[in-house]
Amino acid sequence: MLKAADFSAIKGSMLLQGLAEEELARLAGLCELREMGEGTTVFIENMPGESLFLVRKGTIRISRMFGEGDEKTLVVLGPEDFFGEMAVIDGLPRSATARVAEDAELISLKKPDFEKLCQEDAALALKLLTNIAKVFSRRVREANDEYRDLLIWTMQKP
Numbered sequence: 394m395l396k397a398a399d400f401s402a403i404k405g406s407m408l409l410q411g412l413a414e415e416e417l418a419r420l421a422g423l424c425e426l427r428e429m430g431e432g433t434t435v436f437i438e439n440m441p442g443e444s445l446f447l448v449r450k451g452t453i454r455i456s457r458m459f460g461e462g463d464e465k466t467l468v469v470l471g472p473e474d475f476f477g478e479m480a481v482i483d484g485l486p487r488s489a490t491a492r493v494a495e496d497a498e499l500i501s502l503k504k505p506d507f508e509k510l511c512q513e514d515a516a517l518a519l520k521l522l523t524n525i526a527k528v529f530s531r532r533v534r535e536a537n538d539e540y541r542d543l544l545i546w547t548m549q550k551p
Contacts, residue, residue, distance in 0.1 A: 395421035395500065403449050406473040408521065415515050423506040427499045431457050435477075435491035435499070442480025442487050442503040445525075448472050451497025457489045469494060478525045481507040 396418040400409060409417065419486055426449070428437065435446065439460060446453075454472045467489060476491060481504045511518040 395424045395426055399424075399426065399449075403447065403473045406447060406475065407448055408466065408475045410524050411520055412517070416520070417539070419514060419517060420502075420510075420521075423510060424500050424502050427501055429493045429497050429499060431493055431496050433491065435495045436484050436487050438490045442477065442484055442504075444503045445475060445481045445507075446491070447475040447500040447502075449498040449500055451493060451499075452495040452496040453497060453499075454492050455489050456492070460483045464490070471485050474529070475525075478529070480504060482525070484520075539549040 397414055400406075400417050401516060403409070406409055412420065424447075427446075431450075435453065436442070448470055450472055453474075453476060455470065456464050456465045457467060459465050475486070479485065479488065481502060484504055507518070507521075510521075
């Protein structure tokens with residue numbers, strides 16, 4: 394079981410924004426710390442989603458398959474970043490693969506524990522969901538900008 398102090402090195406994480414010390418302690422009580430070595434797979438695209446992960450140390454490579462054996466890196470995440478958040482919201486299969494690029498410490502929150510939090514501390518759950526939504530919104534906007542740039546680039550080619 395984690396303690397609020399386990400979040401001290403990553404208090405700048407968007408996931409933890411606006412959380413008071415007692416809320417961090419409550420959240421910590423529902424989370425687990427997982428140490429994973431370089432090259433370890435956290436999860437694979439299309440497998441059932443069951444946890445979100447907050448990077449405390451190390452780096453994680455998020456990728457997708459674009460054809461047989463053609464895996465493309467979408468983003469590399471580091472300390473304070475979080476990923477896999479859709480799993481605690483919708484529980485649908487993973488949309489990408491996550492692998493440890495550099496030895497990592499990940500704080501995980503499982504879907505059943507998040508659901509328990511929603512039942513027992515709705516205010517804290519709402520803060521977490523709001524933080525997730527803000528990051529998700531930013532990611533969608535960035536993807537839209539990249540898509541727009543790609544369309545402009547392809548229309549300019551002879």
